[in-house]
Amino acid sequence: MDLKEVNLRSQELRRLYHKLEIENHGLTWSVEEDALAFLTDAALVGRLTMDKEGRWPSNNTELLPMKIGECVWWLAVLAERMDMSFEECVEVFLKQQLDLLKN
Structure with a gap:
């Protein structure tokens, strides 16, 4: 799956979650x-990684790939919500870092 497809599918999923937010709370989440x-899920990646490496006892390492x-999904959503291209954000970062490290 390429980044463009990741982004399209991410936005579709976020729209569905927005419907649930409206049903449950009367409005969608803010950016x-x-x-x-996203930060909560990123922290869980940290804890699950520690568990996978035997440094934190959570017994939930099967959740790591999903988290x-x-x-990635949250990053695509956040870029879109802030009027940025997810694909361009990734491309700019990779190009900048590769250029920096090659010189």
Whole structure:
């Protein structure tokens, strides 16, 4: 799956979650709430990684691949919500870092 497809599918999924938020709370989450949700999932990636490496006893390492995927999903959502291209964000970062490290 390429980044464009990841982005399209991420936006579709986020729209479905927005419907649930409206049903449950009367409005959708703000971009700040989305960012906080991302940070929560990113922290879980850290804990699950520690568990996988035997440094934290959570017994939930089977969740690690899903949480890594969820973090990518959140990043695509956050870029879109802040009027940025997810694909361009990734491309700019990779190009900048590769150029920096090659020189």
